[in-house]
Amino acid sequence: MHPIIRLVNRNLTISLNMGFVIWQIIFPLIYIFVAGFAYTALIHQVPFGNKTLDYPAFIATGMIGFNIMNSTLISGIIIWNDRRHGMFEQILVGPFTRAQYILSNVYTIGIIGLVSASMITAVGYPLFFKQVEFNILTVPLVIFASITGAILFGSIASIISTRLKSSEGFNVVINTVFLFFAFVSTAFYPAQGAPPILSTAFYFNPLTYLVDVVRAGIFGYFNDLVATEMIVLGVGAVILFLIATKLLSKLEL
Amino acid sequence: MLYCIEARSLLKSYGNFTAVDGIDLRVQSGKIFGFLGPNGAGKTTTMKLLTTLIPPTGGQMNILGIDAIKSPLEVRKKIGVVLQQPSYEPTLSVEKSLEKYGMMWNVEKKIRKERVEELLSAFDLVEIRKKKNDDISIGQRRRVQVAREFMHDMELLFLDEPTVGLDPSARRGLLDYIKVKVKDGLTIFFTTHILEEAEYLCDDIAIINKGKIIAVDTPEDLKNKFGREKTIKIHISEQKNVSALLSEIQDCKIEYNSGIITVHSNKSELVLQNILQILASNHIPVEDLSVVPTSLEEIFLSVVKNSNASNNSSGQ
Numbered sequence A: 001m002h003p004i005i006r007l008v009n010r011n012l013t014i015s016l017n018m019g020f021v022i023w024q025i026i027f028p029l030i031y032i033f034v035a036g037f038a039y040t041a042l043i044h045q046v047p048f049g050n051k052t053l054d055y056p057a058f059i060a061t062g063m064i065g066f067n068i069m070n071s072t073l074i075s076g077i078i079i080w081n082d083r084r085h086g087m088f089e090q091i092l093v094g095p096f097t098r099a100q101y102i103l104s105n106v107y108t109i110g111i112i113g114l115v116s117a118s119m120i121t122a123v124g125y126p127l128f129f130k131q132v133e134f135n136i137l138t139v140p141l142v143i144f145a146s147i148t149g150a151i152l153f154g155s156i157a158s159i160i161s162t163r164l165k166s167s168e169g170f171n172v173v174i175n176t177v178f179l180f181f182a183f184v185s186t187a188f189y190p191a192q193g194a195p196p197i198l199s200t201a202f203y204f205n206p207l208t209y210l211v212d213v214v215r216a217g218i219f220g221y222f223n224d225l226v227a228t229e230m231i232v233l234g235v236g237a238v239i240l241f242l243i244a245t246k247l248l249s250k251l252e253l
Numbered sequence B: 001m002l003y004c005i006e007a008r009s010l011l012k013s014y015g016n017f018t019a020v021d022g023i024d025l026r027v028q029s030g031k032i033f034g035f036l037g038p039n040g041a042g043k044t045t046t047m048k049l050l051t052t053l054i055p056p057t058g059g060q061m062n063i064l065g066i067d068a069i070k071s072p073l074e075v076r077k078k079i080g081v082v083l084q085q086p087s088y089e090p091t092l093s094v095e096k097s098l099e100k101y102g103m104m105w106n107v108e109k110k111i112r113k114e115r116v117e118e119l120l121s122a123f124d125l126v127e128i129r130k131k132k133n134d135d136i137s138i139g140q141r142r143r144v145q146v147a148r149e150f151m152h153d154m155e156l157l158f159l160d161e162p163t164v165g166l167d168p169s170a171r172r173g174l175l176d177y178i179k180v181k182v183k184d185g186l187t188i189f190f191t192t193h194i195l196e197e198a199e200y201l202c203d204d205i206a207i208i209n210k211g212k213i214i215a216v217d218t219p220e221d222l223k224n225k226f227g228r229e230k231t232i233k234i235h236i237s238e239q240k241n242v243s244a245l246l247s248e249i250q251d252c253k254i255e256y257n258s259g260i261i262t263v264h265s266n267k268s269e270l271v272l273q274n275i276l277q278i279l280a281s282n283h284i285p286v287e288d289l290s291v292v293p294t295s296l297e298e299i300f301l302s303v304v305k306n307s308n309a310s311n312n313s314s315g316q
């Protein structure tokens, strides 16, 4: 077996526990149904490009983006725990290189993100299937958003995990940052109709771009804004990944 | 291959501070090499260099015939390392962490299973096999950490103070397990500040202080070189001060304290004869007598003290 596959195997073994599955899959599903239907009374319809979406369809697709972001927390947690419990050094004094360690984290995020996003898509499908317009041109948008989003947020989580020293600090910082990303975004409510300050703030948040591109893919709507968002996502992912890799490879032993 | 480890002028500096100061090392295959030194001497840093965890500032290293600076990964594939710092997967059970570690080293599944069982019993972990690493004591965790390293095949094993935190029986168990593995052809680089351990275990010992190696030898020869000195204790019943009587004897240091004569000497046989003669001719009966060889502990302290002293005087 290739060293990276062995590291991914190990990453999945240490990360997959009941708490994580609840947070990663059960919670979003409950949220889609409870919040989706509860808020339908307040938000009937959401304009989206040339069509209008039901709120449950809107939030279910938003959850996919939210979920991809959440999966990437795993990479931060793995790096953080490995440093704290000595496994970072132990792995690097074993038959592995730093590059393999970094790549194994990227693949771990990819696998967890893909599996949980697929599950949410499958379960949420009945909510948005009437409005779905998948086609050969738009499906790649979903894939593009998933991959760049995973790399972008995974890099952010990794950067935080390499910069902090105390464990309380790590949990507080990572939860604050990701909570901000989650709620100041178009994942749960549309930018249209939000107060101007908030809707501007939405666009300082990569999750908005991720979610918008996922929706564009699922509902088959593409325009200049979506194209711009894709560029921002792609460039952001590359830059943050380079920074994260640099920090990880400089990490003192 | 005669030498598993050959290092020349190995140097590691952190800014202005030199942690490892141009040391030369040679470790023979199939032996247990003890690396001894007080805290902060540079043992861990040397180990991190030899295991390619950190790059040296200068010097050369050849590990198992491989240039360790050019091909660190090739070296790491053939060695095992138990670092001084604890390492564990908090969420895994004891047995699962052994199993997964074997998987990480690409050990076949069937062999993994066998080794897990063997190591659980060899390291007295059977009772806690299902417990999570987070829920066991520090000493138990250390045992898991050391046991884990034997999951994979290797030619050379580095152990950085592996017995710290272990109780005496676990400590002895580990040292004996190591001895068995060495019989099977493993070479061990063993770091400790506990001399009895080095004496019990090691074929060769190097003493490091302030980043410099100040002595390398077998435990026996170290003793001969530095520890020919013996301590003689003579109990006498006479309550009079014998210091004056014994003051003529050469080649020794004599103290007298309420009925006990303590003598330190490199020529203990000769000195003892003289003392006994003097006591006999003065009709002072001997009640008890003992001669103890100087322990490695004392040698270590005196070697380190001498090296500190010569450093200080040359530094002026």
Ligand SMILES: Nc1ncnc2c1ncn2[C@@H]1O[C@H](COP(=O)(O)OP(=O)(O)O)[C@@H](O)[C@H]1O
Pocket: A253, B014, B017, B018, B019, B037, B038, B039, B040, B041, B042, B043, B044, B045, B046
């Ligand atoms: N990363 C580092 N930066 C600066 N100084 C260090 C670093 N690592 C070790 N040292 C210093 O190097 C010296 C040797 O440390 P170490 O090798 O850990 O000693 P030992 O293992 O013999 O107790 C100590 O004075 C220590 O403070």
Ligand SMILES: [Mg+2]
Pocket: B043, B044, B045, B084, B160
């Ligand atoms: Mg040390």
